[in-house]
Every structure is written in C-alpha cells, then in structure tokens.
Amino acid sequence: MIGDAMLDRYVDGAVNRISPEAPIPVLQVRQDRSVAGGAANAAVNIAALGAHTTLIASWAPDASGRELDRILAEAGVVSARIRRGDAPTIEKLRVVAGQQQIVRLDREDTTALDGDGADDVIAALASALDERSRATAVVISDYAKGMLDAELVARIVDVAQRHSVPVIVDPKSDDIAKYRGAAVVKPNFAEASQMAGLAATAPDEESLDVIARRLLVDGIGALAVSLSAIGVEVIEAHSRTRIPTRARLVSDVSGAGDSMIAGIAVGLASGMTILQAVQVGNMAAGIACGRPGTAVVTAADLLNELLVESAPEDRPGTIEDWDELSQLVAVEKAAGKRVVFANGVFDLLHAGHVSLLKEARGLGDVLVVGVNSDASTSRLKGPSRPLQPQADRMAVLDAVRYVDFVTVFEQDTPRELIRAIQPDVIVKGSDYRPDEVVGGDDAKAWGGTVHIVSLLDGVSTTRLSQGQQVRRG
Known part of the structure; x- marks a missing residue:
C-alpha cells in the first residue's frame, strides 16, 4: 500500500444547548x-x-x-x-x-x-x-x-x-x-x-x-x-x-x-x-x-x-478445511448465534439419525456435524465398514434440512475438531453418559455444555445392512 x-x-x-458566547452549539x-x-x-x-x-x-x-x-x-x-x-x-x-x-x-x-x-x-x-x-x-x-x-x-x-x-x-x-x-x-x-x-x-x-x-x-x-x-x-x-x-x-x-x-x-x-x-x-x-x-x-x-x-443452496455446507469451518463458525457466533455440534459415522442415514439431528438443531441456531472418515470408521467399526464412502455420507447429511455445516475428521474421536470450532453445545445419543462424551471437559473451558438425546429403539445401520425390518409401535 x-x-x-x-x-x-x-x-x-x-x-x-447553544453557547451564550456565540450562536454555536x-x-x-x-x-x-x-x-x-x-x-x-x-x-x-x-x-x-x-x-x-x-x-x-x-x-x-x-x-x-x-x-x-x-x-x-x-x-x-x-x-x-x-x-x-x-x-x-x-x-x-x-x-x-x-x-x-x-x-x-x-x-x-x-x-x-x-x-x-x-x-x-x-x-x-x-x-x-x-x-x-x-x-x-x-x-x-x-x-x-x-x-x-x-x-x-x-x-x-x-x-x-x-x-x-x-x-x-x-x-x-x-x-x-x-x-x-x-x-x-x-x-x-x-x-x-x-x-x-x-x-x-x-x-x-x-x-x-x-x-x-x-x-x-x-x-x-x-x-x-x-x-x-x-x-x-x-x-x-x-x-x-x-x-x-x-x-x-x-x-x-x-x-x-x-x-x-x-x-x-x-x-x-x-x-x-x-x-x-x-x-x-x-x-x-x-x-x-x-x-x-x-x-x-x-x-x-x-x-x-x-x-x-447467499441462498441456502449456495452456502458452503460441506467443508473439509477446519480453518475455513472455524472462521464460519466464528462469524455465526459473532452474530449472536448458538452453535451445536454432533458427530458420528452416519453410514446408512436412518430415522434415528434424523431424530437426533432434529433435536440437536433445536438446541441452537447452527448445527455442525462431524463425520468419521473412511479410515476412522474402519478402525471403529471393523474392516467391512463403512458401507458408503465419506463423500457420500457427507453429501447425504448436507441435504438434511436440520444440518448447516458438515465436516470430516480422521482421528478416532472428534476432540481436535471440537477444540477447533468450540461449539456451545455438544450432542450425543443416550447410549452415552454426559461424563463419557468426548470434548465435554474441553467445552467447559469456553462455557459450552453437553446434551444427551434419547435414541429411537431398534434402529441402527447394522440392522438395516442385515436386512432386518424395524417395527415401532
């Protein structure tokens, strides 16, 4: 410059008032x-x-x-x-x-x-x-x-x-x-x-x-x-x-x-x-x-x-660069919005996933979803998983109306991702206790909280992949 x-x-x-010394304010x-x-x-x-x-x-x-x-x-x-x-x-x-x-x-x-x-x-x-x-x-x-x-x-x-x-x-x-x-x-x-x-x-x-x-x-x-x-x-x-x-x-x-x-x-x-x-x-x-x-x-x-x-279809919903995601999350926070984070494999998206995402979105204004990478999923679920590659899993999540941003993490847990974006709320299913949720202790440092969401009974990717019919009353 x-x-x-x-x-x-x-x-x-x-x-x-006007000055008594001259006609000036x-x-x-x-x-x-x-x-x-x-x-x-x-x-x-x-x-x-x-x-x-x-x-x-x-x-x-x-x-x-x-x-x-x-x-x-x-x-x-x-x-x-x-x-x-x-x-x-x-x-x-x-x-x-x-x-x-x-x-x-x-x-x-x-x-x-x-x-x-x-x-x-x-x-x-x-x-x-x-x-x-x-x-x-x-x-x-x-x-x-x-x-x-x-x-x-x-x-x-x-x-x-x-x-x-x-x-x-x-x-x-x-x-x-x-x-x-x-x-x-x-x-x-x-x-x-x-x-x-x-x-x-x-x-x-x-x-x-x-x-x-x-x-x-x-x-x-x-x-x-x-x-x-x-x-x-x-x-x-x-x-x-x-x-x-x-x-x-x-x-x-x-x-x-x-x-x-x-x-x-x-x-x-x-x-x-x-x-x-x-x-x-x-x-x-x-x-x-x-x-x-x-x-x-x-x-x-x-x-x-x-x-x-931007129109909803023009928003950068799927973001693999955590620096870029962190900037976008910071902008939302600066605008006074409450940021919620959820994570999982989301191999075959089912009603249980959608129920969790809907409740998570209701806890704030912006929902960020972290997805296990293919390598991370294999380590977690075994060599036969995932059934869908990470790009497909992320694309499906991006199409869910409750989700604002989707990203991926290579680690076994989302702790580093959580630290990068510092959400206000971390959401997990009821198969976890609050003290077991990864990142919960970190969130306390910036005033964040952990919220446990009830899961739908009998709904899982494993049951769907094995062709088992799900019945709920």
Missing part, C-alpha cells in the same frame, strides 16, 4: 478517539482481511504520527515511513453530535515529496516485492496530498510490472494517464466524470458511455466506478457489468472507498478475476457505510455478509 497516510480523529458527544464530549485515515486506513482494512500488509507512506514523528504508529502496529501493518521535508502528519478532526458531523478541522501540508523521498519509496517497494513468497498486489491510494506525482506513480507501476504484480489505484488526479499500467482504477462517479471532462451529476447510461470511452485508455486494465447506493460499474475492454449494492441504512460514508480498494486488492492477490475482486470490494464498502466513522471491515464481516446474501 503506497499513498497519503493520515490520522482521523473523532470527538463524539451530544449537543443540548455546545458539544458535551463523551469520547475522543483516533483511527487510521487515507492510505493508512486502506492498509488496516487489507490487514483485517487476513493479508500481510506493508504501508509505504509519509508521516511525521510528531504526536499524531506516534498515534498512527500505534494504530498500525496494533493492526499488524508493517510500516515503511518516508520523510517528506518538515510536513506534519496529516490529521482530520471530525466533531460529531449523535450521528451528525457538525464541523471538520484539517491539519495538512501538501508539500511535494522530493527526489530522495521518491527514491526511498521505490527502494521500499522493491524490497517488499523481493521478499514476497506468495501472491501479492500493489495498491496506490492517491489523496493528492503531496505523496504521489505522475513520475513516482510511473516508477511504482514499472517496478510492479517487472515483478508481475497487479496495481490497483484509488485515484484523485484529473488525468487518467497518470495511472497507465494499472490493472484496476477505482474512481467514484464524480472523480470519473471530472477525469472524463463531464459535467454530469447522475450516472445515466450516456455519461457512463462517455466515461468508458474516455478513461479506458491503453494501459488501463479496467475501471471500477463507484455509483454510491446504485452499486459499481465495472468497465473492461469488451464488457460492462453493474454490481448492485445491497440496500442498507447508511451511517457514514467515511472510509468506504478505502474498504472497497482493500477488498479489490485482496481479491486480486488471491487469484480472483477483476469482476470477482470488485464484487468483494463492493461488499466491503457496503459494510463500511453501515458503520459510523472511518470503519474497518474484517474477513469475518465479509463471511457474514456472504452468508446473509
């Missing part, structure tokens, strides 16, 4: 807080999405700069601070009454970065790219505060291209040519109109056609034009795609662009197509708009949004 870093300060409170201060702003906020958002992040930017070793150092360190962002003469750390102070900003105070010096500073940027970038061992991306966050002139942007793009790394740009210049070589340029509609020389006030088809024709010049891979509540227009060489934004109550648009650029960058670095990456960015921006102030959107936030938006 390369760009104009700043500190965003918020003084929050309530206004109950009196704010009763409740909170004074600081967050990363500008390119620093984008860097913090990228780190929150799980990516290793290096910020190359200029800020001063003053009080605001030291506060920014602290915020970046806590977020896990690696900092490469570049000197820009005697310019102080850029600071924006917003005074907020309730949900309404009543005044903003900016402290900034937009003196341009000198030649030595530009060389330091390129050296820091080259070093970061030389050290990379996994896929990455370079983000240019241009706030027109003196950090990035056209020559430095061209040098950054050149270094990135020599390392075969895509460049994503959040622009502020009137000249699109400044960003030649970028894989994606993400202006909002007003910025795109200005670059295209338009006086348009609304994103109609005619104005978007002009923007596409004038801004998608040679060397620019794609445009992602933010249309606020309407969504994002993704303009590529031979296509245009509108990505809508889910309707929500907008609290504050501060920092939404930083969240979007973070989502696009992490998406591209993860191997997504441009369209897929912009969809992630658009989702992140929507979440940020629903929060007051300059917000940070996490990977868990995105997972939760995906779960909310």
